[in-house]
Amino acid sequence: MSPEFSTDRGTTPSAITISHVSKTFGAHRAVDDLSLDVPAGSIYGFIGPNGSGKTTTIRMILNIILPDAGDIHVLGQPVRSAARDDIGYLPEERGLYKKMQVRRLLRYYGRLKGRSVAALDPVIDDWLKRLQLGDWADKRIDQLSKGMAQKVQFISAVVARPKLLILDEPFSGLDPVNAESLRDAVLELRKQGTTIVFSTHDMGAAEKLCDRIFMIFKGNKVLDGSLEEIQQRYGHDTIRVRTNGGAAALAGLPEIDSINDHGNYQDVRLKGDPQAFLQRLVQKTGVQQFEITKPSLHDIFVRIARPNAEDLRQQMEAAR
Amino acid sequence: MSRILTIAQSEFLTLVKTKAFIIGIFLMPVLMGLFIFFMSYAERHSDTENRRFAVIDQTGVLYPAVEAASGAYNKQSGPDDARTGPRFLPERIDPAGRPTDDVKVELSEQVRARKLFAFVEIPAVIIDGGPGVSVHYYAENTSYERLPDWLRGVLNEEIAKLRFDRAGVNQALVTKLTARAPLATFGLVERTSDGKVSEAKEVNDLTRVALPMFFIVLMFLSVMTSAQHLLNAIIEEKMSKISEVLLGSVTPFQLLAGKLLGVVGVSLLLALVYFGGGVYAVMSIGRFDLIDPWAMGWFVVFMICASLMFGSIFLALGSACSDLKDAQSMLQPAMVLVLAAYLGSFVVMRAPDSALSVGLSFFPTMTPFVMMLRIVMPPGPPMWQVILAIAILFASTAGLIWAGGRIFRVGLLMQGKAPNLPELVKWIRL
DSSP states (O other): OOOOOOOOOTTOOEEEEEEEEEEEETTEEEEEEEEEEEETTOEEEEEOOTTSSHHHHHHHHTTSSOOSEEEEEETTEETTSGGGGGEEEEOSSOOOOTTSBHHHHHHHHHHHTTOOHHHHHHHHHHHHHHTTOGGGTTSBGGGSOHHHHHHHHHHHHHTTOOSEEEEESTTTTOOHHHHHHHHHHHHHHHHTTOEEEEEOSOHHHHHHHOSEEEEEETTEEEEEEOHHHHHHHHOSSEEEEEESSGGGGGTTOTTEEEEEEOSSSEEEEESSOHHHHHHHHHHHSOEEEEEEOOOOHHHHHHHHHSOOHHHHHHHHHHHO | OHHHHHHHHHHHHHHHTSHHHHIIIIIHHHHHHHHHHHHHHHHHHSOOOEEEEEEEESSSSSHHHHHHHHHHHHHHTOOGGGOSSOEEEEEEOOOTTSOHHHHHHHHHHHHHTTSOSEEEEEOGGGTTOOTTOOOEEEESOTTOOHHHHHHHHHHHHHHHHHHHHHHTOOHHHHHHHTOOOOOOEEOOOOBOTTSOBOOOOEEOHIIIIIHHHHHHHHHHHHHHHHHHHHHHHHHHHHHTTHHHHHHTTSOHHHHHHHHHHHHHHHHHHHHHHHHHHHHHHHHHTTOGGGOOHHHHHHHHHHHHHHHHHHHHHHHHHHHHOSSHHHHHHHTHHHHHHHHHHHHHHHHHHHOTTSHHHHHHHTSTTTHHHHHHHHHHSTTOOOHHHHHHHHHHHHHHHHHHHHHHHHHHHHHTTOOSSOOOHHHHHHHHHO
16 A cells, blocks of 8 residues: 655645544544645545445535544634525435425525525526526426436536535536536536535546545545646656557566556556666666556556455455 | 435425325325215115015915015115115015926026015014024025025014014013113213312213224334335335445434434324314214314324334335345244234223233334224223323334435445344444
């Protein structure tokens, strides 16, 4: 496992401060002594493999479950106080009342955040128009397409004008056009000062959208910083190669630690001398590209989360 | 509090806008009325056939009475183009010395050939009577009872008349002398402040059975409507992860309280509609004495408690399940509680002041049904029993809401296999 990585961010006010938080379910420690600081106004990526403690952390931020130890402050207040009225939440698994009309549903969610119908209606109209749902306000949810329902779910998270917005896989299942509409909406919200926690398995989207990225693995923080900072830390041993022989030409070269095959090119992580590797490669095949490159977030994620031999052995034993 | 009211309002509107509820609350009484009207109409118009039947009268004296009575009966059924009943058309059979069995075989053939509907054999000794002596009625359609019933009445009346005549006794006098004295049931009388004796209230089947039944059925309808809705709603919210979004805005207790308040509102609406209908119905028959505001008040109190109590149980169990299939099996014990309270009421109705009835009045899940029943059935329970039952009911309702809230809080976020009873108890203690 890689060591924890974090940087000092100076005096930017925090939207979320998590201090030494732990949570255990039975014998399973879901979150282990986690500390995290999410700066206000940023888009903060939450990444981590399934079952790593991401959802538990989000639920603790939302005050849906309580930590066993440690403190959580949201928008400057202890999480158990009224801060939840300023938090919008879009869960990964979507759910809306199928028989409810769109407007009634959005009003309901907004009123649960303490907003009046009079204050909500203009916001609802604005969002419905912005996401091309203006004609669907009086339709029932079960009359909408999947993409439309997903956009309604997004509006339900933002209808109360939250200061902190937690989005769990907001773009999954959306076509590129709808995904772009939502992405624009997210960026617009950030521009207006909303802090956005963006939980995703889509490393490409995280790289493009997030100001900072936090990765949790087996309940522990393993990454925390800007993409550039993270890549600098992991970026000295990765070489992008494009050869006539493709991935097959790389087989058996002793300097290689791992290969991420992209088809037309391969990202290679080395454990030996790059010069020796290049010499051996040139002898073996024609080299079109040889470039020392920063690893993608995807590569870093896989490097951290890929089970090692010992983990696999333990998993197999447990399965037996 | 405003969040609780928001949830309550949403629950209320969601339930009262469903087709099932609208049918249940408004159309059901209309449908029942239409059904009764249809049954009555069908009774009068479904059987207008000619029922031709043969009579082998071995007494030689009874047939004329049958013929005369059939004439009167047919006249009563109205003219041919507007009949409200069948035509009974008797036909006298003279065996003319042939063996009776041969005649019976021949008549049976005629019945099979649809020339006759039935035939009757009246033995000669029927007027004297005796063990084993009876009129024999033969038919292919033995489930048709109208003709044999009518014949039984006509023949018995004529036979009795003949027996009185033979004995030289005046039948009219005997009938007068043996007429049964009616017995009317009244409540107690008391002397009023001006020294007069108050008029006792007559108790009849309407006040003794129909009124208590009305309250109990309404209570059952209210509990079942609420419980079923709560169960479906919570399973939908849990399965589609709506509950997770809601818990990001309100506490589990606020969610539970809002839902319970919503179904209490629905129960009150039910009571309002049915009370309105009931008051209209008794006023239309001039029975203003049946309108009892105190009983209605008690009903509202018991109904609110029943909705909260059973609602908490159903919500807690529903929240612990991940799908409807799990919920159905888990809810069986809760359904037994509701059904026991409902069916137990019919036992209590037979003897509302028995030790069993008094004991059941203090069992929390039965109290709303049993105590309500005892209050509307004269003479009513002593006030101390009502107060004790209400105290136990309030405490139990509060306890069940608390326990339900604890289970609800944990259950809403749980996935997978439904918990067993020890696990539910563990959730309460968490």
